[in-house]
Amino acid sequence: MLDVWVSGAGMTRIGRRPEALQDLMAAAAADALAMAGRERPDLIVVAAMNPEEFVGDGNFASSVATAMGFAEVPALRIETATSSGAAAFYAGFAQVAAGLHRTVLVVGGEKMTHLPTPKVSELIGRSIDAHERRYGATMPALAGLVTRALMARRGVDEREMSWVAVKNHAHGAKNPLAHFQAPVTLDDVMASRMIAEPLRLMHCCPISDGAAAVVLTVERAAVRVAGTGQGTDTLALRHRRALTSFRATQEAARAAFAMAGFGPERVEFAEVHDAFTPFELIALEDLGLVPPGEAGRVTLDGDTALDGRLPVNPSGGLKARGHPLAATGLAQIVECVWQLTGRAPGRQLDKRVALAHSIGGLASNNWVTLLESR
C-alpha cells in the first residue's frame, strides 16, 4: 500500500448560493487543483448525497466532470448519506494507495436552500430506517431523543450543549467561508425556539449550499493521510446497543488509529460532526479525545476553543461553517489541510496532527480521517 498525500484543498463560501451545484463543485475543484499545482486529475471521485432530488440531475459524476471541462477523465460517485464527502475521500485514498491512479480529485457538494425546509427535511429523512420514518421520525426528532438520553443518563446539561454553539460560532466568525459569521451568546442559544425537545434552533446546524474538494497524490506533499477508517451501525436507532454513544464513530476511530499506528493522544485538533451540538460532546468521547463523561466540562473550560488545549471545529463546524451534506466531510478535511499548511489566517493554529470525523445518517455510517503535516 502506497503512502497517500493531500496536495490541494479548496472550497466555496458555504451558505445560500445562487449557482448551479455543478458550478459550485467546479469552483471548489479548481481551487484545490490550483493549490496542488495540477492542471488535471487522473480520476475524479464525486460526493453528492441526493442530487437527483435536490437539483433534478442524475449520472452526477459525468455531470460534474463535464461541468469542470474534464469529460474525458474517469469519474465515479460515492454516497453514504451525510458522510458522503468523507467516504469519497476514502475511495480516492484507496485508488492512490492501490497504485491505480497517481492524482485523484475528490469533490463533494450539495444544494438545498432553494427548496422549502419541510421538503429538505423529507429528503434528508430518507436516511432514516423506513419503520421509524413511518412513525414520523425526522433527523432533529431522533437527535432530540439521543439528547434526552444523554441528559438523563450521562448528566450532560443544557449549558454544556449550548456552549458548543457559542464556541463554534466564535470560530465561524473568524472563517470568511462560514455560513454564519456572527458570534452568539449563551443566552441567544438558550432562548432560541424549541425544535425537537430538548434541542433548540441554535443547537442545530443550518441548511447550506456549498462544495469542497481535495487533491490526493502519490507524490510527497505537505500533508500525509496517516489513517482513515469507517464504522457502521444498524440503520434503525431502536436496534442500537446504546443511544449516548455511537458505535459507528468508535469503530471508525479504531480503524483509522490502527492504520496510523498511533492513538488519540497524538491528535492536536479536530473537526467533528456537530450537526446537533450534543453530537460534538458524544464525538469527543467516542473518538477517545476526552475521557468518558468529561466532554461537557472540558467544553465549558475552554479546552476545545481555538486557544484551548485541543481546538475542536476551528472552521466553525457544521453549526457555523454550515452543513452542505456531501461537501461537509471534505470541508472538514479542507480546514485540517489549511490549518496544517498555514492557510487559515485569523484562526491559524500551530499544530501538526488533525482528526476529521463525519457522521452518515443518524450515525449509521461514520468516518474518521487522520492527517499529519510533514
Place this chain on the structure above:
Amino acid sequence: MLDVWVSGAGMTRIGRRPEALQDLMAAAAADALAMAGRERPDLIVVAAMNPEEFVGDGNFASSVATAMGFAEVPALRIETATSSGAAAFYAGFAQVAAGLHRTVLVVGGEKMTHLPTPKVSELIGRSIDAHERRYGATMPALAGLVTRALMARRGVDEREMSWVAVKNHAHGAKNPLAHFQAPVTLDDVMASRMIAEPLRLMHCCPISDGAAAVVLTVERAAVRVAGTGQGTDTLALRHRRALTSFRATQEAARAAFAMAGFGPERVEFAEVHDAFTPFELIALEDLGLVPPGEAGRVTLDGDTALDGRLPVNPSGGLKARGHPLAATGLAQIVECVWQLTGRAPGRQLDKRVALAHSIGGLASNNWVTLLESR
C-alpha cells in the same frame, strides 16, 4: 498492487419482482457468499442508481447492510448511472488490490416495475444532459438518433440490429434467471411497434427488477480479475466527436487491456451492454472484438451466438436477461464467472477468458472488466 480473485457470484431471477429491493440484494449477496464459502465480508460495496426515487429509501449502503444482517460491516454506495454495478466492482477491486480489505462483497440492484413506465423514463432521463433533456430527449430517443447515424454512415441495416434480439432471446431462453425466456423470430422483432424511429420495441431492453452480487478476495480462487478499466465522455451527446462509436467504451477497453497485459484477441466470450440492440454492434467494434464495419455481418453469420466463434451475451444480455440498472454490470460479471466455473447448465461454454462491458448513461461512463479462469 495485489491480485484480486472472484470467489463467489450470485443473482436473483430478473423480471417483475414483488420483494423489497433490499431483500432482493440480500438474496443475491447470500448466494454469492455461499459460493465463496464465506459467512461475512470485510466490506460491502453497494450499487444502486437511484433508490431514493425508485423506492423512496436513502442512506442505501446502510439500509442494504442492515437488511443483510451485516449492520456492523463497513458499507458504501457507488453510482455511475446504468453502469453502477460495474463501477462498484471496480471500487471493490481497488480495496482488495490496495490491501485495505481481504474479502469484499459487491452487490447491486434496482427495482422499477412498480412505477408507471413514463415515470421510470423520467427518472432514467435524469442521466441525460439537462439541456438536451429540456428538448424532450429520452434514452430511447437519443439511442434512436445514434441508430439513425449508424444506419446512414456505417451501413448497419435493420436485419442486423434485429438479429441481435433474436440471438439474445435465444440465449435468454436457456437462462432460468432471465426476464424473458421465450425465443423470438426476426419477423417478431421487425414487426414490433415503433418506439423511437428506427428503434422498435424489440430492439429495446425491458424495465426489470433484480439484484446481482460477487465476492472479491485476495485469496486465490477460480477466477482472476485480469483487468478493469473505465472510460468517459461528455454528458451531452451533441458535444461528442462521433455518434457511431463510443469513446467511453474505447477508453475503458484500452485501460482494462493495458492492466491485463493482453489484447482483445485473447477474449473468448463477452457480456456487452445491449440496452438497445444496435449498441451491441457498436460495442463489438469499440472493444476491438470485431474489425470496424463487420459487427453486423458477424452477427448474421452466427459468430456471436452461443455456438459461434465468439459468444456474446450468453446470459441473454440486457435485451433478454433484463436490465435492472445497477444490478446489470454485476449480472454480466456473474454470468462470466458462472461460465468460467462450469455453473451455466443449458448454455455452458468451454472458455477461459471473458469480457464484461457496461454503459453508464448514454455512454458517458463505461466500464470494461476482464476475467480469466485459473
